[in-house]
Amino acid sequence: MKKRSSTAKQARAGIIAVEQACNELDLIWRSLIEEDVGVDGTIEIALGQFPTGKFIGAQVKSGMSYIRSETEESFKFYPDKDDLDYWRKLSIPLFLLVHHPNDQKIYWVDVSRVFSEEHHDQDGVVSIAFLKCDTLDRAFAAYLHGRFDLTVYSDDQYASLRTELEALVHKDGIGSGAVAITGLDLFIEGLWGLCSKLQFHSSLLADLIRKAVRNREGAIPITYTFSRAALYPFFSSYFSLLSRHHIALIDAADVSESLYGKLEFPTFIAPLTTNGRRFVKYLRTAGLPRVHDHQYMTLSLHPHVQIEVYSSFDADDDQEPFGPYTDVLAISFNAQLDYYHLAHWHRADPAGMAVEVARQSIHYHALRDYLSTRFKDTPRNHVLFRHRDIPLSPLICWLLEWNDDRSDMPTSWLRGRSGKEAMGFADEVMAVLGPIGVATSREPAEPAFPNPILANGEQLECAEIA
Numbered sequence: 001m002k003k004r005s006s007t008a009k010q011a012r013a014g015i016i017a018v019e020q021a022c023n024e025l026d027l028i029w030r031s032l033i034e035e036d037v038g039v040d041g042t043i044e045i046a047l048g049q050f051p052t053g054k055f056i057g058a059q060v061k062s063g064m065s066y067i068r069s070e071t072e073e074s075f076k077f078y079p080d081k082d083d084l085d086y087w088r089k090l091s092i093p094l095f096l097l098v099h100h101p102n103d104q105k106i107y108w109v110d111v112s113r114v115f116s117e118e119h120h121d122q123d124g125v126v127s128i129a130f131l132k133c134d135t136l137d138r139a140f141a142a143y144l145h146g147r148f149d150l151t152v153y154s155d156d157q158y159a160s161l162r163t164e165l166e167a168l169v170h171k172d173g174i175g176s177g178a179v180a181i182t183g184l185d186l187f188i189e190g191l192w193g194l195c196s197k198l199q200f201h202s203s204l205l206a207d208l209i210r211k212a213v214r215n216r217e218g219a220i221p222i223t224y225t226f227s228r229a230a231l232y233p234f235f236s237s238y239f240s241l242l243s244r245h246h247i248a249l250i251d252a253a254d255v256s257e258s259l260y261g262k263l264e265f266p267t268f269i270a271p272l273t274t275n276g277r278r279f280v281k282y283l284r285t286a287g288l289p290r291v292h293d294h295q296y297m298t299l300s301l302h303p304h305v306q307i308e309v310y311s312s313f314d315a316d317d318d319q320e321p322f323g324p325y326t327d328v329l330a331i332s333f334n335a336q337l338d339y340y341h342l343a344h345w346h347r348a349d350p351a352g353m354a355v356e357v358a359r360q361s362i363h364y365h366a367l368r369d370y371l372s373t374r375f376k377d378t379p380r381n382h383v384l385f386r387h388r389d390i391p392l393s394p395l396i397c398w399l400l401e402w403n404d405d406r407s408d409m410p411t412s413w414l415r416g417r418s419g420k421e422a423m424g425f426a427d428e429v430m431a432v433l434g435p436i437g438v439a440t441s442r443e444p445a446e447p448a449f450p451n452p453i454l455a456n457g458e459q460l461e462c463a464e465i466a
Helices: 007-026 081-089 111-117 139-148 156-169 181-189 202-215 228-244 252-261 273-285 364-374 394-402 419-436
Strands: 028-030 043-048 050-062 074-075 094-100 105-110 125-129 169-172 178-180 196-202 268-271 302-310 324-332 340-344 356-363 382-389
Touching: 007 028, 007 050, 007 094, 007 156, 043 139, 050 139, 050 178, 074 081, 081 419, 094 111, 105 111, 105 139, 105 382, 111 125, 156 178, 156 181, 156 228, 156 273, 178 181, 178 202, 181 202, 202 394, 228 252, 302 394, 356 364, 364 394, 382 394
Parallel strands: 050 094
Antiparallel strands: 028 043, 043 050, 074 125, 094 105, 169 178, 196 268, 302 324, 302 382, 324 340, 340 356
């Protein structure tokens, strides 16, 4: 006498539960009747009566045998090695759905996005963690809409998002130099690619500060801080808002690696979603004149600051106040990619030639560590900064603090176009006009960097000057 498989009823119950849930959520469930080799069916997203052509694969498991290490908040699932290998090869997103027979709920995991988060138990077996807050409900449907860039807000929701961004505020500076920068400021300043993309780097904040103070009267104190403690909460909240409202396709893992792995500020260019592009349109209709493409993209390094270190300083001497130089550092900067290039020459003997001791690309905090360690015992009045760009950037702000230079800076120094804007504008014009033969460019000769004539009148003599 034939017998039905002991697990067939339970497996069928899982499929039925998934199909019923999809029907209630405007999702179209299609079972793969033939040759199930790791995918039980597909789910297509629909917008009302209209299918979108956006599919996910679904593997359905049902029964307590698939639920391990269960708590009130979560449980573990242990996939077969063959399933894992197959799922990694799929060309569509795969979701693993587990039907819990006790509470009759269906829990889900976006398998395509958790491969990098797989956990290995002590014996090396792979497990996938399920959170019990993730069930087949309206939040699941909303997640799929975001996964495929189908989320579009109403004007009321955009107004609420704008309020959230404006409420996120970073205050910095003192006295006449005090500024308040909002998350909305950061968003608008980062628009790029004809407002189809969003750019982020820490110099966006420096640009916003400069634009906020450059037309103020007189001089201002440059006391702005770009410390991790001051900016991580502000930046993290900003990234969270963009992700939560599905405004830009931000790689959260990359941002976290920069913030907490490399201990640096993240840099990225993220495409705006449909929701993000419509948010830009909403801001324009709301009458914000600043909402336009602000960024000129350049991959070039631009001369930023020349640091000269001298063996002595005597302000009362009738001759040049600086004695013989000991060190010259030429620091170039690419603001869009937030990295610097350091070239450092050292002269041990005033009668000898300078020797190159460092030449490397370097990030902000590592450069700070290099300078503060290398010159920790150097009297600060032996150090001279010669700015080669508008003197308000993360590094310049830190250098003034490190050198205990609290003198106010004329706001006229902060006006005009920065090096990155000038170079980026030229690059973009040539990228547009050059290929169609309507423009040619002959770059003017760059002045020597570092400047070989130092502030004390000496000439930097070394084997090579970049």
